[in-house]
Amino acid sequence: MINKVKPKTLPGFMELLPNEQILFNKMKQTIQGVYEKYGFLPLDTPIIEDAQVLLAKAGGETEKQIYRFEKGENDLALRFDLTVPLAKYVTEYYDKLSFPFKRYQIGKVYRGEKPQRGRYREFYQCDIDIIGDGKLSVINEAELPAVIYDTFKNLGFDDFTICINNRKILNGLFESLSLEDKSQEILRIIDKIDKIGASEVKKEIAEIATEGKNKTDNSNSDKNKTDNGESDKNTKGESKADVIMKFISIDGDNQTKIKALEELNISNEKFEEGLEELKQLIQFVKMFGVPEEYYKIDLTIARGLDYYTGTVYETFLNKYRNLGSICSGGRYDNLAEYYTDRQMPGVGISIGLSRLFFQLMDNNIISADNQKIADVLVVSMTDDYAMCADVARKLREENINVAINMEDQKIGKKFKYADNLNVKFVIIIGEDEINNNVVTVKDMLAGEQQTLSLESAIKLIKND
Amino acid sequence: MINKVKPKTLPGFMELLPNEQILFNKMKQTIQGVYEKYGFLPLDTPIIEDAQVLLAKAGGETEKQIYRFEKGENDLALRFDLTVPLAKYVTEYYDKLSFPFKRYQIGKVYRGEKPQRGRYREFYQCDIDIIGDGKLSVINEAELPAVIYDTFKNLGFDDFTICINNRKILNGLFESLSLEDKSQEILRIIDKIDKIGASEVKKEIAEIATEGKNKTDNSNSDKNKTDNGESDKNTKGESKADVIMKFISIDGDNQTKIKALEELNISNEKFEEGLEELKQLIQFVKMFGVPEEYYKIDLTIARGLDYYTGTVYETFLNKYRNLGSICSGGRYDNLAEYYTDRQMPGVGISIGLSRLFFQLMDNNIISADNQKIADVLVVSMTDDYAMCADVARKLREENINVAINMEDQKIGKKFKYADNLNVKFVIIIGEDEINNNVVTVKDMLAGEQQTLSLESAIKLIKND
Numbered sequence: 058m059i060n061k062v063k064p065k066t067l068p069g070f071m072e073l074l075p076n077e078q079i080l081f082n083k084m085k086q087t088i089q090g091v092y093e094k095y096g097f098l099p100l101d102t103p104i105i106e107d108a109q110v111l112l113a114k115a116g117g118e119t120e121k122q123i124y125r126f127e128k129g130e131n132d133l134a135l136r137f138d139l140t141v142p143l144a145k146y147v148t149e150y151y152d153k154l155s156f157p158f159k160r161y162q163i164g165k166v167y168r169g170e171k172p173q174r175g176r177y178r179e180f181y182q183c184d185i186d187i188i189g190d191g192k193l194s195v196i197n198e199a200e201l202p203a204v205i206y207d208t209f210k211n212l213g214f215d216d217f218t219i220c221i222n223n224r225k226i227l228n229g230l231f232e233s234l235s236l237e238d239k240s241q242e243i244l245r246i247i248d249k250i251d252k253i254g255a256s257e258v259k260k261e262i263a264e265i266a267t268e269g270k271n272k273t274d275n276s277n278s279d280k281n282k283t284d285n286g287e288s289d290k291n292t293k294g295e296s297k298a299d300v301i302m303k304f305i306s307i308d309g310d311n312q313t314k315i316k317a318l319e320e321l322n323i324s325n326e327k328f329e330e331g332l333e334e335l336k337q338l339i340q341f342v343k344m345f346g347v348p349e350e351y352y353k354i355d356l357t358i359a360r361g362l363d364y365y366t367g368t369v370y371e372t373f374l375n376k377y378r379n380l381g382s383i384c385s386g387g388r389y390d391n392l393a394e395y396y397t398d399r400q401m402p403g404v405g406i407s408i409g410l411s412r413l414f415f416q417l418m419d420n421n422i423i424s425a426d427n428q429k430i431a432d433v434l435v436v437s438m439t440d441d442y443a444m445c446a447d448v449a450r451k452l453r454e455e456n457i458n459v460a461i462n463m464e465d466q467k468i469g470k471k472f473k474y475a476d477n478l479n480v481k482f483v484i485i486i487g488e489d490e491i492n493n494n495v496v497t498v499k500d501m502l503a504g505e506q507q508t509l510s511l512e513s514a515i516k517l518i519k520n521d
Numbered sequence: 522m523i524n525k526v527k528p529k530t531l532p533g534f535m536e537l538l539p540n541e542q543i544l545f546n547k548m549k550q551t552i553q554g555v556y557e558k559y560g561f562l563p564l565d566t567p568i569i570e571d572a573q574v575l576l577a578k579a580g581g582e583t584e585k586q587i588y589r590f591e592k593g594e595n596d597l598a599l600r601f602d603l604t605v606p607l608a609k610y611v612t613e614y615y616d617k618l619s620f621p622f623k624r625y626q627i628g629k630v631y632r633g634e635k636p637q638r639g640r641y642r643e644f645y646q647c648d649i650d651i652i653g654d655g656k657l658s659v660i661n662e663a664e665l666p667a668v669i670y671d672t673f674k675n676l677g678f679d680d681f682t683i684c685i686n687n688r689k690i691l692n693g694l695f696e697s698l699s700l701e702d703k704s705q706e707i708l709r710i711i712d713k714i715d716k717i718g719a720s721e722v723k724k725e726i727a728e729i730a731t732e733g734k735n736k737t738d739n740s741n742s743d744k745n746k747t748d749n750g751e752s753d754k755n756t757k758g759e760s761k762a763d764v765i766m767k768f769i770s771i772d773g774d775n776q777t778k779i780k781a782l783e784e785l786n787i788s789n790e791k792f793e794e795g796l797e798e799l800k801q802l803i804q805f806v807k808m809f810g811v812p813e814e815y816y817k818i819d820l821t822i823a824r825g826l827d828y829y830t831g832t833v834y835e836t837f838l839n840k841y842r843n844l845g846s847i848c849s850g851g852r853y854d855n856l857a858e859y860y861t862d863r864q865m866p867g868v869g870i871s872i873g874l875s876r877l878f879f880q881l882m883d884n885n886i887i888s889a890d891n892q893k894i895a896d897v898l899v900v901s902m903t904d905d906y907a908m909c910a911d912v913a914r915k916l917r918e919e920n921i922n923v924a925i926n927m928e929d930q931k932i933g934k935k936f937k938y939a940d941n942l943n944v945k946f947v948i949i950i951g952e953d954e955i956n957n958n959v960v961t962v963k964d965m966l967a968g969e970q971q972t973l974s975l976e977s978a979i980k981l982i983k984n985d
Contacts, residue, residue, distance in 0.1 A: 059858055059859055061859065061860060061861065061862070062573055062574055062577040062859055062860060063574075063860070064574055064608070064609040064610075064612040064613045064857075064860040064861075065571060065574060065609075065613065066566075066567060066570070066609070066613065067567065067569065067570065067571055067595070067597070070567040070569065071567075072565075072566055072567060072610070073565065074614065074617055075562035075563065075564065075618075075624065078562070078563045078564060078565055079562070079563060081565070082563050082565075093894050093922055094917050094920075094921075094922050094923070095917070095922075095923070095924070096894055096895035096898075096922055096923055096924025096925070096942070097894065098539035098542070098543070098894055098942075099539065099542045099543060099546050099894070100539065100542060101536075101537065101542055101545070101546075102530075102536055103530060103531065103534040103535075103536060103643050104568065104629065104643065105531065105534065105588075105631070105642075105643060106530070106531065107529060107531055109526055110526055110527075110528055110529060113526040124569070124590070124592055124597075126588070126590030126591075127590075128588055128633050129633070131531070133531070133588075144528070145528040145529075145530070146528075146536070148528040149528045149529065149530065150538065153538055154539075155937075155938050155941040155942065157926070157928060159924065160539065165568065167569070169592050169593070178569075179567050179568065179569060189928070192928075192929070193928070194927050194928050194929065196906050196909075196910070196925075196927040197927075199906075199910070200910075200913075200925065203914070207917075341906060341907070341910055344906075344907050344910035344911050344914070345910045345913065345914055346910075346914035346917075346918075393528075394523055395523055395525065395526055396525060396526060396527070396528040397525065397528075398525070430557050430560055430561065430562055430563070431560035434560075442660050442805060442808075443805070443808050445660075446660070446663070446664075446805055446808035446809045446810075447808050449664075449809065450667070450808070450809055450810035453558050453559070453671075453810075454810075456558075457558075458557055458558050458559075458560055459558070459559070459560055460559070460560025460623065461560070461660075461664065462621065463658050463660040463661075464621060464653070464656075464657070464658050465656070465658065473619070474619050477619040478560070478562075478619065
């Protein structure tokens with residue numbers, strides 16, 4: 058007698074039932090298909106990497122969440138995203154790649170977070186990135202919303218919005234006000250606007266801005282030299298708060314927003330650059346085929362405060378805004394600075410598929426109920442299996458997916474089996490069928506069955 | 522200045538260049554397609570499992586090779602095959618599954634072996650298994666060679682052999698000679714036949730058999746009670762060696778081999794059962810559509826001495842027999858005995874895709890030279906990108922995979938880029954094209970280029 062171990066899957070690790078897995082795989086396949094339609098090349102880097110390589114940049118939360126361990130003399134870690142392995146890859150194989158290097162990678166990544174509903178420790182990311190060698194045209198940033206649009210359209214969604222912003226605009230704005238050191242604090246105050254109201258927000262910003270001014274002038278006097286002429290006009294925190302309030306109240310369609318940004322008359326190189334990029338982007342996104350109702354400028358999205366340096370994207374299901382962004386990304390200036398002196402700017406997006414799948418299932422937005430692999434189940438009613446095997450073969454030659462059940466089971470159990478597989482047709486082969494060289498086909502949806510030649514049965518099934 | 526870390530991939534971890542990855546993915550996709558045509562359901566279990574669960578059965582080499590580590594209070598391990606996770610899965614979700622449960626899983630597994638050429642620490646296995654609840658018809662064993670045949674045919678191979686044996690035949694033979702305790706030793710001697718010759722083999726077996734008899738009679742007298750009458754006839758090791766030599770010299774086509782096995786007149790239940798199963802199998806494999814030249818009885822294959830209990834399969838490329846078996850598997854009586862009292866017999870096969878891919882590349886049997894994702898590259902010769910974006914969109918709407926290159930690069934560099942992507946066509950859009958609303962298409966193979974309407978260009982590309 059063997060001592061039994063209780064079989065259990067670890068908490069925080071997604072494991073699906075077959076019908077769910079079929080649906081999950083279809084979504085993964087759809088995403089991959091769109092990524093390939095845009096010419097992205099596949100990559101599949103190892104899940105285990107040298108910890109020194111993987112953690113070259115990491116710190117803080119990432120380092121705590123990482124799965125890191127030793128094997129022999131090796132210090133190993135499991136990848137926690139697909140971006141660091143990409144940075145490693147483009148540096149390691151630089152001589153063998155063509156730039157701009159466009160790759161997609163769909164694979165599992167690992168983060169040992171506290172498991173919560175819908176947060177996984179092992180989860181799929183579906184990433185695309187375009188990496189330049191030294192420089193990278195802004196046109197690439199306009200193509201990604203088209204990829205996002207095609208992807209979610211092909212996944213069956215109709216009502217979603219791709220939100221676009223440019224980090225340089227916000228950074229330039231703060232810089233022009235000599236408030237770049239206070240940006241995080243100010244953004245946190247802005248976030249409270251629904252709770253505390255606009256006038257309280259303005260008051261708090263004005264306080265911060267006044268402090269900010271003094272501090273900045275002392276510590277950063279050299280860096281801010283060129284701005285001093287400008288910022289002298291706004292010596293008071295109050296007038297800085299005015300500009301910020303004006304900025305965050307910008308609303309309307311894309312053209313109106315751009316016009317309002319121009320009318321702010323911010324004289325700062327970064328701000329102007331960001332605005333120019335945003336204008337170009339909005340124009341090209343349309344040419345790549347994204348209908349205007351599917352994308353908009355959203356000056357409030359900021360994503361990963363230090364990583365992204367220009368354009369940023371977030372994507373929301375309009376009816377399920379509470380799910381958060383379902384596809385995000387942006388432009389970064391330097392992918393691989395921890396590995397190489399080469400400047401490698403890039404732009405990319407990522408879909409967290411495991412989490413998205415959980416959320417969509419959990420909110421009944423998608424259903425795995427009728428998912429199937431086999432179109433037909435062939436069942437034998439005798440132990441003369443020859444005809445069954447032959448029928449299965451002929452159906453498969455017609456590119457029909459066929460499961461067989463030739464177990465010693467009652468017919469009722471076999472129909473139950475067919476139900477569970479969600480097959481549309483069951484082909485029954487008993488003594489009569491063998492003797493008359495015909496098959497009995499049951500349409501599981503209609504509940505009807507008929508006996509006919511295999512040739513006619515194949516026609517029936519293929520026409521369905 | 523940031524301190525640089527040297528980017529390196531760990532030894533023993535496969536990492537491919539994009540064109541190789543395209544080919545690898547195609548092979549993986551082909552295998553998956555065939556598995557689905559036979560109605561196998563997809564599974565995707567976690568790579569990390571509770572170490573107690575994963576190692577319930579393991580021991581010896583497996584335990585040494587495993588990646589095992591702690592995270593917080595959890596004792597974790599990376600899966601080293603896809604069979605143990607399947608055993609866990611069918612036990613854990615027993616109530617939600619229909620039996621026979623047919624699943625495929627294609628995923629990475631981990632073994633910390635000493636890295637050698639073509640042996641990986643992280644590698645893909647592509648498995649199918651059919652699991653019965655209590656019992657499982659032998660017909661399932663006949664379907665798997667059809668899956669193997671279809672898989673390798675679809676992968677582009679024409680010259681391979683699926684070798685089939687049944688472990689009960691060999692075990693029954695040894696049992697009938699009261700030599701079951703000596704089976705491994707005898708098999709080792711048989712393996713030397715090419716080196717030491719048949720008569721020396723026979724001599725060594727006879728010696729072993731004589732010892733064996735004495736020992737077996739003392740220690741296993743109870744178990745062998747029913748056989749004693751028979752084995753008394755063969756008191757001498759020599760006559761036992763005769764039977765074994767006769768067995769291993771069996772040759773000819775499948776029917777001849779079966780006839781010769783019958784003529785051995787071994788009176789042993791296990792032997793007879795194995796022979797009966799083999800006879801049925803050989804008959805049904807043909808009905809499932811495997812041409813006779815692609816499979817044969819091979820009494821020398823034995824695979825994993827304790828795991829498999831009946832039918833076993835190995836597959837060889839006839840011209841590259843030295844690669845070893847490229848697809849193996851067999852029947853086992855009890856999948857999940859470490860987790861449950863339920864008897865779950867099964868049959869399965871596995872393709873070690875990473876190793877196979879390496880071997881095929883290494884022997885120049887396959888080549889990744891011309892692999893591509895994009896069919897067309899659209900390049901801009903001006904910084905007016907509007908028409909480029911529009912052309913790319915229209916081609917994609919026609920289901921053509923399109924990459925773009927709108928970087929500020931010379932035309933020569935852009936053609937080089939197209940070469941590296943292995944695209945068949947480059948569409949060039951410069952000032953003239955924009956002004957006349959036409960495109961210039963270069964056929965990269967023919968080296969010819971022509972200027973025509975986008976509509977005609979799409980026709981040209983689609984007809985290619």
